[in-house]
Amino acid sequence: MNRYPLWKNLLILGVILVGILFALPNLFSQNPSIEVTGARGLEVTDAGVDEIKAALENAGVEYRAIERREGGKLLVRFATSGDQLRGQEAIEGTLSDRYNSALTLAPDLPGFLRTLGLQPMFLGLDLRGGIHVLIDVDMDAAVDQALERYTGDIRTLLRKQKVRYLTVTRDRKRVKVKFRDARTRDQAEALIGTEFGELVLEGGDDGSAFFVYGSLTPTDEQAVKRFALEQNITTLRNRVNALGVAEPIIQRQGERRILVQLPGARDPGRLKEILGATATLEYRLVDTGHSVQDAVDGRVPVTSKLYQDRDGRPVLLLRRVIVTGDQITDAAAGFDQRSGQPAVFVSLDGQGARRMRKVTTENVGKPMAVVFIENRTLTRLVDGKPVKRKVRTEEVISVANILEPFGRRFQTTGLDSSNEAHNLALLLRAGALAAPIEIVEERTIGPSLGQDNINQGVRSVIIGFILVVLFMAGYYRVFGLVADLVLFVNLVMIVAVLSLLQATLTLPGIAGIVLTVGMAVDANVLIFERIREEIRNGSSPQASIHAGYEKALSTIVDANITTLIAAVVLFSFGTGPIKGFAVTLFIGIVTSMFTAILGSRALINLIYGGRRVGRLAI
Amino acid sequence: MQMRLLKDLKIDFMGRRREAMVFSAVLILIAIVALAMRGLNFGLDFTGGTLIEVGYEDAVELESVRAGLATGGLPDTTVQHFGTSRDVLIRIAPEAGNAVGSDLSDRVFSSLSAAAEGRVELRRVEFVGPQVGDELTEDGGLAMLYAILGILIYVALRFEYRFAVGSVIALVHDVLITIGLFALFRIPFDLPVLAAVLAVIGYSLNDTIVVFDRIRENFRKIRKGDAIAVINTSLNQTIARTLVTSFTTLLVLSALFIFGGEIIHSFALALIVGVVIGTYSSIYVASTSVILMGVSKADLMPVKKEGAELDSMP
Numbered sequence: 001m002n003r004y005p006l007w008k009n010l011l012i013l014g015v016i017l018v019g020i021l022f023a024l025p026n027l028f029s030q031n032p033s034i035e036v037t038g039a040r041g042l043e044v045t046d047a048g049v050d051e052i053k054a055a056l057e058n059a060g061v062e063y064r065a066i067e068r069r070e071g072g073k074l075l076v077r078f079a080t081s082g083d084q085l086r087g088q089e090a091i092e093g094t095l096s097d098r099y100n101s102a103l104t105l106a107p108d109l110p111g112f113l114r115t116l117g118l119q120p121m122f123l124g125l126d127l128r129g130g131i132h133v134l135i136d137v138d139m140d141a142a143v144d145q146a147l148e149r150y151t152g153d154i155r156t157l158l159r160k161q162k163v164r165y166l167t168v169t170r171d172r173k174r175v176k177v178k179f180r181d182a183r184t185r186d187q188a189e190a191l192i193g194t195e196f197g198e199l200v201l202e203g204g205d206d207g208s209a210f211f212v213y214g215s216l217t218p219t220d221e222q223a224v225k226r227f228a229l230e231q232n233i234t235t236l237r238n239r240v241n242a243l244g245v246a247e248p249i250i251q252r253q254g255e256r257r258i259l260v261q262l263p264g265a266r267d268p269g270r271l272k273e274i275l276g277a278t279a280t281l282e283y284r285l286v287d288t289g290h291s292v293q294d295a296v297d298g299r300v301p302v303t304s305k306l307y308q309d310r311d312g313r314p315v316l317l318l319r320r321v322i323v324t325g326d327q328i329t330d331a332a333a334g335f336d337q338r339s340g341q342p343a344v345f346v347s348l349d350g351q352g353a354r355r356m357r358k359v360t361t362e363n364v365g366k367p368m369a370v371v372f373i374e375n376r377t378l379t380r381l382v383d384g385k386p387v388k389r390k391v392r393t394e395e396v397i398s399v400a401n402i403l404e405p406f407g408r409r410f411q412t413t414g415l416d417s418s419n420e421a422h423n424l425a426l427l428l429r430a431g432a433l434a435a436p437i438e439i440v441e442e443r444t445i446g447p448s449l450g451q452d453n454i455n456q457g458v459r460s461v462i463i464g465f466i467l468v469v470l471f472m473a474g475y476y477r478v479f480g481l482v483a484d485l486v487l488f489v490n491l492v493m494i495v496a497v498l499s500l501l502q503a504t505l506t507l508p509g510i511a512g513i514v515l516t517v518g519m520a521v522d523a524n525v526l527i528f529e530r531i532r533e534e535i536r537n538g539s540s541p542q543a544s545i546h547a548g549y550e551k552a553l554s555t556i557v558d559a560n561i562t563t564l565i566a567a568v569v570l571f572s573f574g575t576g577p578i579k580g581f582a583v584t585l586f587i588g589i590v591t592s593m594f595t596a597i598l599g600s601r602a603l604i605n606l607i608y609g610g611r612r613v614g615r616l617a618i
Numbered sequence: 619m620q621m622r623l624l625k626d627l628k629i630d631f632m633g634r635r636r637e638a639m640v641f642s643a644v645l646i647l648i649a650i651v652a653l654a655m656r657g658l659n660f661g662l663d664f665t666g667g668t669l670i671e672v673g674y675e676d677a678v679e680l681e682s683v684r685a686g687l688a689t690g691g692l693p694d695t696t697v698q699h700f701g702t703s704r705d706v707l708i709r710i711a712p713e714a715g716n717a718v719g720s721d722l723s724d725r726v727f728s729s730l731s732a733a734a735e736g737r738v739e740l741r742r743v744e745f746v747g748p749q750v751g752d753e754l755t756e757d758g759g760l761a762m763l764y765a766i767l768g769i770l771i772y773v774a775l776r777f778e779y780r781f782a783v784g785s786v787i788a789l790v791h792d793v794l795i796t797i798g799l800f801a802l803f804r805i806p807f808d809l810p811v812l813a814a815v816l817a818v819i820g821y822s823l824n825d826t827i828v829v830f831d832r833i834r835e836n837f838r839k840i841r842k843g844d845a846i847a848v849i850n851t852s853l854n855q856t857i858a859r860t861l862v863t864s865f866t867t868l869l870v871l872s873a874l875f876i877f878g879g880e881i882i883h884s885f886a887l888a889l890i891v892g893v894v895i896g897t898y899s900s901i902y903v904a905s906t907s908v909i910l911m912g913v914s915k916a917d918l919m920p921v922k923k924e925g926a927e928l929d930s931m932p
Contacts (some may be wrong), residue, residue, distance in 0.1 A: 126881075134750065268743060269724040440747035442723065448673065449741040456879035464870030471866060486664055508810050511882055514874045515817065515889065518867035519824070522859075525866075526828065529859045555831040558776060559824040565768045568821030570813060573761035578813045585817065 001542045002609035004602050012602050017592070022496035025113050025120040031064060033106040035246045036074040036091065036099050038551060041074025044099070052076070052091060052099070059318035081447060103264035104246035121498045123263075124506035124580055125443065127457075129450035130263040131271055134441035135236070137256050142228035142435035143173070143221055149329070150175050150196065150214065157195055163188045166209065174215035174547035175199075187345050194507055214429035220309060225256070227330070228435040235257055236437075240273060257339035257440070268444045270550055275437070282324050284317040285359070286367040286399060292316045307371060309396040317369050317396070322359045327352030333421040338501040342421035343411040350408075357407035370398040370412065457510035465491065466516050468521060479605065483524040485601040490520050493591040494584065503587075506580030516588025522559070523596035527552040531618055541613040549601055556597065560589050631901060632855045632909065642791060649798020653668075656801050661808030664755045666748035668710040668722050671741040672730055676785035677703040683730065690729020692722075693870045701880045705741065760814045762793070765819050768879050777830055780911040785826045788904035792822040794896045799891055800884075810885040818892030821867070824862060825900035833905070837915045845914055847903050856903070864897040 004012075036052060038044050040325045044052075049066060052074065056063055062078040063455045080083040084103060091101045105128055107120050125132050147170050154175060155168040164189060166178040177192075179185040182205065189201055199214040216224065229252060236258060247260040265271060287304040294304045294615045296314045330347040348356060360368075372395050400412050445453075468487065472480035494513055498505055531548030539547060567589065570582035608616065660695050680697050687695055692710070700707040708726060723743040730738055766786060774782035792872050796818055800807050832852040840848055868890060875886035 136747070136749070164668045209818075266740075269728075272721070272724070405843075438747075439745070440750050441741060442745040444723075444740065444743035446673075446739060446741040448739060450673070453879060453881070456877060460870075460874045460877045460882075464873035467869040467873060468866045471869065475862065507882060508813060508885065510880070511810075511874055511878065511885060514870045514878075518870035519821070519863070521866050522824070522863040525859050525862045529856075529862075532858075533855065555828055558831055562769050562772060562823035562827055563817075563820035565772060566765050566816055566823075569761055569765040569768060570816050573764070574756055578809060581810075581813045581817075585820075 002545050002605050004605050004609075008598075009602055009606075012598055016492075016599070019489070019493045019496040021116075022118060022500050023118070023492045025107055025109055025118045026495055028108050028113075028120070028121070030105040030107050031077040031079075032081040033078060034076045034084060034088055035069070035102045035104050035150065037102075038072065038099060043617050044068075044074045048099070049074065051095060055090050055094050058086055059086065059093075061086045061090050063087060071361050075104075077108070078107060091348075096573045102246040103266070105264070119502065120500060121505045122502045123450075123454070124504040124509065125261060125263060125376075125450075126445050127450050127454050127505065128263050129266070129445045129447035130261065131265045131268050132441075132443040133261075133268075133271065133275070133439055134253065135232075135260060135275070136260040136438045136440040137229055137258065138436040138438065139225045139228065139256050143216070143224055144170070145435065146216065146224045147173070149349050153196070154192055154214070156350055156354070157191065158188055158261050161191055163191060171213070174213045174313070177212045177214070179210045179212070185212055188212055193361065198514065204610060229256065229258070232437060234433060236260060236275060236590065258437075264447075266447065268442060269311065272439065275439075282371045283322040283356070284320070284369050284371055285322065285363060286369050287318050288366060290316060300396055306367070307394060307396045307398070315369060315396045315399060318373065322368070323348060323352045323356050333506065334411075335580040344421050345411050347409050348407070349408050353408035356410070357405055357501045360402050360407075360410075361405040364402055367399050367401050369396050371395070372397045453507045457507055457514075461491075461510060461514050461517065465517050468517060472521060476618055479524075479531070479604070482600050482603045483521055483528070483596070485603065486524070486595040487517065487520055489599055490588070490592050490595040491517065492594060494588050497587045497591060498584070503583045504580055505584070508578060509580030511582040512581045512584030513588060516585060516592060519563070520592035520596060522593060523552075523556045524600055526556055526559075527596075527600070528618060531616070535616065535618070541608065541616045544616065545604060545608060549597070553597065556593065560593060563589055620713075627710045627854045627857060629854055629857070630850060632850050633903065635902060635906045635909070639906060642903055645795050646791065646798075648802065652798050652802040654805065657809045658754070658797065658801050659804045661742055661806040662709070662746055662813075663809040664751050664758075664807070665711075666746045666751035668726070669742070669744040670708045670709070670710075670723055670726050671700055671743075672706050672727065673739045673741045674704045674706065674734060675737045678706060678734075680706070682733070683708070686730050686733025687726065689733060690725060692726055692729060695726075710728045754809065761812075761816060762819070762839040765816055766790070769823055773827070773830075777834060778913070778917055779785075780908055780913050780917070781830050781834075783911065784907040785823055785830065787907045788826050788896075788899040789819055789822050791893055791899050791903050792818055795895050796888055796892045798837070800888070805884055806886065808884065810882065811888045814885045814888035814892065817889060818896060821889075821893060822896035822899060825864070825896055828859065829853065829856050829900050829904060830908075833908070835918075843910060848915075849909065853901055853905065860897060860900060864893055867893050 016526055036044060038048070038524050044590065047301055053066065056076070062079065063083065067075045067077070076087060078087055088101050088103060091099060105123070109118070116222060146262055151168050152178060158165050158168070158177070161254050164180070164184055166180060168175065168177045170176070177185075177188060181189065185203060185205075191204060192199065192212065192214060193201055196214070198217070198220050200217055202213045202215075204211045204213060233252060237248075240248045240250055240260060240262065245262040245265050251259050253259045260271075260275070262271065287301065290301045290304060290307075292314050295301070295304070295316050300306050300316075303319055304316050305319050307317055309315055327349050328346055329349050332345045334343055335341065336343040372393070373464055385518075398412055404546065465487070469484040472483045472487075476483060491513070494516065499504075527548050530552045531544045534544035535541070536548045564586060567582045567586040571579055571586065680699065683697050684695075687697070687708070693768050694710070694784040698709075699705065701791075708730075710722060710726070723745055727743075766789060769787050769789070770782050773785050793815055795924050796815060799805075799812065829852060832855055833849055836848045836852045837845075840851065843851075853925070871886055871890045871893065874882060875890060878886055
């Protein structure tokens with residue numbers, strides 16, 4: 001009696017061993033490190049490695065190791081976070097135009113764990129330090145902007161078609177066109193209907209004047225809002241990437257919010273500067289009439305301007321701008337239908353489209369360039385003091401030949417890869433924010449506070465654990481020791497599952513673990529009290545063990561499911577830290593059912609099972 | 619012997635149920651009055667506003683911090699020590715209609731940094747816009763409602779509707795008294811505390827379910843005695859487990875309260891209060907409610923017969 005078949009013991013042992021393996025990476029310390037990437041995603045070359053080494057050595061900063069990482073990144077490990085900060089200053093100070101450096105924590109794992117791709121738990125911002133910003137996108141403004149565009153487009157349409165209107169204005173959520181007589185109005189209504197089929201048109205008059213009202217359908221309004229949110233996310237992501245943060249999180253939250261989390265970032269002021277930067281695009285014709293070399297040598301024609309492309313090659317462009325970025329309404333990556341080459345599809349608003357058509361008709365076969373322009377305020381450390389300055393970046397991101405005249409929608413080919421096409425589409429859309437943004441929530445945790453939180457959290461887990469272990473051993477003796485052992489295994493399993501899922505561990509998450517330590521013994525308490533009861537009722541030790549586990553099972557399941565319900569509600573409602581609490585609570589309850597029921601039974605069976613037992617030490 | 623302390627008990631729990639009802643009623647009354655008169659001291663998460671925690675290299679006088687803020691043009695702030703005399707917490711109320719919100723923290727830190735000649739470190743910034751705060755308050759209430767509803771459905775399915783109502787009464791009792799205490803002593807009620815209250819809901823239920831489980835089992839097993847006697851037996855059989863589990867949970871929560879740091883303080887406190895009240899309510903409130911609703915043996919008899927009939931149906 002009370003023996004588990006071999007396979008069951010092996011299965012339990014197997015699960016525990018796998019758990020230990022997954023939990024193992026958490027035992028190794030994490031080095032304060034700097035992740036170095038080439039500017040604009042370029043790989044760091046061997047020469048670059050030497051440059052960075054030299055920069056660190058010149059500044060007298062000691063580093064532990066320099067490693068190559070996937071994607072041409074470089075990881076510089078330091079012994080202390082003080083060295084890490086000085087290291088970043090050294091790299092930023094001398095090499096900031098070519099490299100982005102980001103503070104991060106890198107686990108110092110031995111080779112075999114790294115080969116298996118195992119990672120320690122993902123620490124939340126409150127534990128590792130960093131900046132959390134919640135951004136609200138002004139959706140009404142996005143819709144207003146769309147209507148403003150229609151107002152302009154309708155005005156030009158009517159003027160071009162020689163329809164005599166009095167005024168075209170935006171009247172709250174619709175476009176209002178005023179006419180002197182009903183006949184003109186009907187004529188205009190038909191025209192607008194053909195050109196802008198997506199608008200809902202409605203006629204009206206107030207006795208003296210006649211009107212056409214155009215409004216967006218609810219579906220279109222939703223589409224405008226969705227587009228605004230997506231474009232803002234793309235814009236912000238590009239800007240955050242430029243900031244150089246390891247593992248940034250930028251995601252949509254709800255209907256109109258964007259969450260930006262930057263682990264390891266320390267300067268919220270700088271983040272806000274970057275998020276608030278303005279970037280735009282311009283389309284210009286390439287000056288084919290003059291020599292680029294002459295221009296480089298200083299003889300730039302008055303009608304032209306010398307630019308550089310991203311690799312630093314000079315490009316001579318005409319001063320006259322064809323189209324600017326705020327006339328771009330959409331951009332998407334795809335493939336050219338004829339050649340199969342990667343392409344970017346761009347949509348312009350009415351005004352931009354007309355201008356584009358005119359210029360391209362006159363210049364078929366000639367090259368046209370896309371110029372990327374960015375204004376931002378940069379803060380650099382000069383002699384240890386932050387100095388702000390405004391920087392305007394202008395660079396040519398693409399040059400391609402005009403194959404045929406085009407207007408509202410066109411494609412840009414001549415890109416190297418579909419990846420580049422994708423990036424260009426992103427850049428085009430990221431050119432400007434589609435709607436104004438406002439920071440509605442900010443949480444910054446300094447690195448020292450993060451470390452304090454880890455220390456205090458870990459200390460409470462250990463002390464709580466020891467108290468429970470002592471109490472259980474004293475109260476239930478041998479059975480208590482079994483409960484203690486499985487409680488420890490439960491802790492290992494929680495850590496293993498958290499590491500495996502890479503779920504974010506937060507300070508409330510640690511509190512959840514502490515709480516589970518207290519509650520996980522509950523299952524064992526239920527079982528042991530049952531066993532005691534059976535013994536009091538005169539059952540044999542073996543029968544008591546059997547009945548104790550049997551009878552307690554349904555109670556344990558019922559009791560734990562109610563807590564699981566609370567955990568699920570917490571998870572679905574909660575924001576960051578609360579979610580962390582819910583996750584550990586949930587995982588802790590599930591693993592505790594495995595360890596407290598199956599694990600403890602296996603141990604008890606090994607100790608007492610299959611032999612004559614006089615008394616149970618319970 | 620000490621180990622025998624909780625064995626073979628024959629306490630007449632239900633005989634004291636009237637005193638318990640009065641006790642609970644008084645507690646709830648105090649809680650409601652405290653909530654109505656004083657209200658909850660909602661933290662930044664719900665009200666919106668700005669909070670900045672800075673750490674100085676040496677102990678610092680609050681006066682000099684205030685002076686530094688005033689020089690930076692920020693006089694309307696609450697300044698207090700946080701944990702140690704080197705850590706300072708600065709709170710700024712949300713400014714209605716003022717758009718600078720998120721830039722405020724930068725201004726605060728730069729003026730402090732200037733005043734302390736850089737010998738100060740930014741430890742934490744929390745800025746919550748008023749609209750976010752309002753949403754959280756609403757979502758928090760909804761979450762509480764959903765948790766209670768989900769549990770009500772589960773218990774009703776697993777047991778019987780009167781047990782479901784009984785467990786929810788115990789639950790509301792625990793939640794009311796816990797947040798009532800927070801209102802009474804004006805302890806800051808922030809997001810983690812809300813999470814703790816939701817965890818209390820889970821814990822309180824956990825306790826109640828274990829008792830109900832035993833009551834159901836005994837209703838089916840014990841042929842003699844009325845409902846009150848059966849419930850008494852059940853409570854005596856489960857009291858050891860109830861106390862042991864509550865005790866271990868309180869052990870770890872005390873560890874969290876003492877060693878977990880300032881941020882987790884009210885969170886741990888809410889849980890401690892909730893666990894104590896939850897333990898009491900699973901013994902007295904839940905069972906008493908079930909008796910008041912007139913549960914009898916017949917209600918909990920296994921429904922095997924119906925199942926057998928169904929099986930034999932064509």
